[in-house]
Amino acid sequence: MTDRALTVVRAGALTTVQDLGRPGHAHLGVPRSGALDEPAHRLANRLVGNPATAATLETTVTGCAVRLRTAATAAVTGAACPVSVDGRPAPWGAPVRVPAGAVLEAGPATHGLRSYVAVAGGIDAEPVLGSRATDLLSGLGPEPLADGAVLPLGPPYGPPPAAADAVPQPGPPAELVLPFLPGPRDDWFTAAGLRTLATAAFRVSPATNRIGLRTEGPALERARDGELPSEGMPLGALQVPPNGLPVLFLHDHPTTGGYPVAGVVPERFLPAAAQAVPGTPVRFVRLR
Numbered sequence: 001m002t003d004r005a006l007t008v009v010r011a012g013a014l015t016t017v018q019d020l021g022r023p024g025h026a027h028l029g030v031p032r033s034g035a036l037d038e039p040a041h042r043l044a045n046r047l048v049g050n051p052a053t054a055a056t057l058e059t060t061v062t063g064c065a066v067r068l069r070t071a072a073t074a075a076v077t078g079a080a081c082p083v084s085v086d087g088r089p090a091p092w093g094a095p096v097r098v099p100a101g102a103v104l105e106a107g108p109a110t111h112g113l114r115s116y117v118a119v120a121g122g123i124d125a126e127p128v129l130g131s132r133a134t135d136l137l138s139g140l141g142p143e144p145l146a147d148g149a150v151l152p153l154g155p156p157y158g159p160p161p162a163a164a165d166a167v168p169q170p171g172p173p174a175e176l177v178l179p180f181l182p183g184p185r186d187d188w189f190t191a192a193g194l195r196t197l198a199t200a201a202f203r204v205s206p207a208t209n210r211i212g213l214r215t216e217g218p219a220l221e222r223a224r225d226g227e228l229p230s231e232g233m234p235l236g237a238l239q240v241p242p243n244g245l246p247v248l249f250l251h252d253h254p255t256t257g258g259y260p261v262a263g264v265v266p267e268r269f270l271p272a273a274a275q276a277v278p279g280t281p282v283r284f285v286r287l288r
Contacts, residue, residue: 003070004121004153009103010065011145016210017123018116019055022131022140026255032235033135033251036210036274037114040078044118047075047095049160054122055132057145059115064145065105066117068098072153073120073160079112079172079275095160112172112275121154136210137252172275176204176282178248178265180238185228185260189240193221197238197246197262202282205245210252212239213273215282219244220262230256236265238284246284248273 008015018041021034035041035058042052057064063081068074073095076083083090084105090096098104098119106115125132125142134141142151186194202217220240233239237249239259248265250273263284276282 003100004124004155005069005150006066006119006153007069008064008145008147008149008151009067010063010105011147011149012059012062012064014060015064015145016058016134016136017055017125017142017145017151018058018133019131020053021133021251022129022135025129026232029255030129030138030140031135031251031253031255033131033133033141035116035133036251037078037116037271039271040114040116040274041118043093044075044077044116045122047077047093047160048073048118048120049156049158050118050120050122051157054118054154054157055125057117057123059106059109059117061113062108063106063115064117065103067103068100068119070153071100072098072156074098074104075118076106076115077118078115079109081109081115082107113277114274119153120156120160124152124154135252137254170272172277173272173280176272176276176280177285178273178282179269179285179287180263180265181287182263183261186262188222188224188228188260189262190221190223193223193244194262196220197284198286202246202284204276204278204280204282206278208276208278210250212250212253213248213276215245215247217245217282220246227258228260230258233257233261234264236267236270237261238263238265250274
């Protein structure tokens with residue numbers, strides 16, 4: 001087996017391989033997938049000299065540990081966490097040289113939810129529909145990491161930037177502010193229900209995952225009974241199930257659904273949702 005690989009020592013609660021996803025396949029029932037905190041994914045790749053398209057490891061809450069079979073540069077970004085190489089502290093948010101055989105560990109998140117581990121050359125899993133991303137809804141892409149799994153690494157793309165130093169990143173939001181465009185099914189809610197969406201205080205639910213950010217708070221009042229025939233669902237849709245609590249569709253969301261969508265959050269506002277811990281206050285702001 002090639003030495004350009006890593007072995008999973010500690011998989012963590014949920015660690016997946018992610019890249020920029022596989023857009024353009026919704027007609028096949030395949031969601032976008034890809035890194036939930038795309039800026040953190042891009043930064044981790046940049047710090048080790050990879051293009052943004054290279055695959056990284058996305059950890060959830062508890063981090064992960066991997067043993068590199070070859071010496072390589074690595075970086076950990078996203079949710080702040082302790083980083084170590086063979087037990088010795090290493091910087092977070094900066095390139096780290098990891099010797100062959102050493103264990104790189106991204107510890108539990110201290111602020112935020114998801115950290116990103118990039119290694120020079122990227123995770124070289126087999127692409128599916130043009131992407132190496134793990135899709136938890138459809139099951140496409142590599143399986144979530146398990147202890148003992150071996151993942152191949154690609155050849156290095158080149159040295160990291162000459163001045164690849166620590167780069168400031170936004171911390172997890174104290175309040176998650178989600179601007180949205182109303183519709184396409186806002187007419188399924190009363191004026192009071194739409195006012196609730198735009199003015200009430202919500203919280204991030206512990207049931208949140210890569211499929212959707214679920215909320216806790218006041219229910220949106222319906223103007224109609226029943227449900228819609230299934231229709232297309234975009235990334236960022238605010239779908240409202242029968243309990244009246246909005247669900248923000250994230251990267252592994254279903255591509256169709258029958259519950260009404262009261263609004264859509266533009267993609268540029270979604271990375272903050274990737275780092276919002278359960279209990280974080282949520283405020284929806286109408287854009288027009």
